[in-house]
Amino acid sequence: MRLTSRIVDYVLAQVAPPTAAEQRLIDDTTALGGIAEMQIPHEQGALLTLLAKLVDARTIVEVGTFTGYSTLALAKGVAPGGVVLTHDISSDWSELATRAWKEAGVADRIQQRIGPAAPALAGLPEEPFIDLAFIDADKVGYLEYWELLVPRMAENGLILVDNVLYAGEAADEDATGNAKAIQEVNAHIRADERVESVLLAISDGLTIARKKRAREFPGDRARAEVTP
Template identity: 40%
Template sequence: MSRSTLNMTDVIENYIWQVGVRETAVMQQCREETAAMPNANMQIAPEQGQFLALLAQLMGAKRIVEVGTFTGYSALWMASVLPDDGELIACDISDEYTSKAKQYWQQAGITNKIDLKIKPATESLAELLAAGGAGQVDMLFIDADKIGYQDYYEQGLQLLRQGGLMAFDNTLWSGSVAEPSDDPDTVALQKFNRHVHSDQRVDMGLLPIGDGLTLVRKK
C-alpha cells in the first residue's frame, strides 16, 4: 500500500505513540483493555496523559483533583509523577468503571496517592471547599459531563492556588462547537468556551490535542 493511500491521521498518531510517548506497561494495559469496553471513547489519548503529567511536573504539583476518572488512565499518568506525599483526589460516580481503575492503580503501586470519591463531583468539590481546601489545589483535570463544566470551573477556581492550572477535555467536541447546534452537550461546551475566553480572572488557551484541551491558569 502506498503512503498516499494511508490515513495520515492514523500514521501520525501511531508515530507519536512510538517515539513521543513513554507509556508504562500498566498504562498500556489500561488503555488497551478500556478500548474494548463500552464508552471507550471516554478515555483520553496517550499523548494527552503524558502532557498532563508533564504539566504537573513543571508545576511541581503535590495536590491534583480529577473530575471524571473512568477506568483510571489519566489518573495513572498524573499520580505517577506526584511526590511520595502527593495526592490525587479522583471524583466519579461509577463504581463499575472505577473498580477497574483501582486494579490498575494497585498494579502501578500508586494507590497510596489516590483518594477516590464516588458521588456527584459538585458534592465532592463542595466538601473540599468546606474542609478548608480553597487555594490548596495545584491542578485540576476535568473530563466529565459537559453540562457540568461551568460548575466545575467555578468550584475549581476556588480550589486552585494562585498560578494553579485547570485542564478541560473535549472542548472542541469533534468540531461541533464551531457550528450551530441544538445538542445540549454541544451548546454547553460552546457557552463554556466563550465564558473562559472572556474571563479576566484567568489566563487561557484552547489546544488541538485529542478532542480539544483547554488550559486555564488562575491569575
C-alpha cells in the first residue's frame, strides 16, 4: 500500500493531539530552523509513552536529548517513582527542554547528563536494571551505545533505536557515512541473539528490540533439551 497524504493525515488523526506544553515545545523547536528535524514527531512520542507504560518502566535511559520532546514523552510513561536518565553531548537546548518538562509536570522524573554518552553509559551499574532505552543521537555511535546498553537491560526490557531508515539511504547498497553506520547497526541488531527485534517504518524508521529472558538464549535451550 502506498501511503498517500490522505492516508497519512488519517493515521495521524488517530493520535491524541499534543498537550499545550507539548505543542509549545514543538513550536519552539520548529523555530530553531533546519536543526529541528532532529526532533521526533508527536506520533512517535505517543508511541514512546505507550511502550514505557506497557513494560511498566521504572528506569529509562535515553541517548540524545536535543530539546527534550522524546524525554518528555518517556517521562509521561515512566512508572511512579521511576526516572528517565537522558544524555546529550550539548547543553545548548537544555533551557528549552527544562522549561517544557516543568510545564508538562514531569521534570521531577528526569535527570539530564551533559557530556559524551559512551563513558556515561559505561559508568552505569553493570547489572540488568534498565527497563527501556531510547537511542537517538550520533549515528556512528549507535553500535557502541547498543553494546553498552544490552547487558544492562532487564529481561523483557525494550531498546528503541531511531532513524534506522535514515531517509531511505540505509537500504542503498552503496550507502556511505551515517547511512552506512545505520546499515551496519541494523545488521548487528538483526543478528544479535540476545534480543528479538522488529523495524517499523514509523517516521524515519524505529527499531523495537526486546531483551530475551535468560532461558530464551540458544545455549540455554540446548542445555534444557539434554537435561534429564
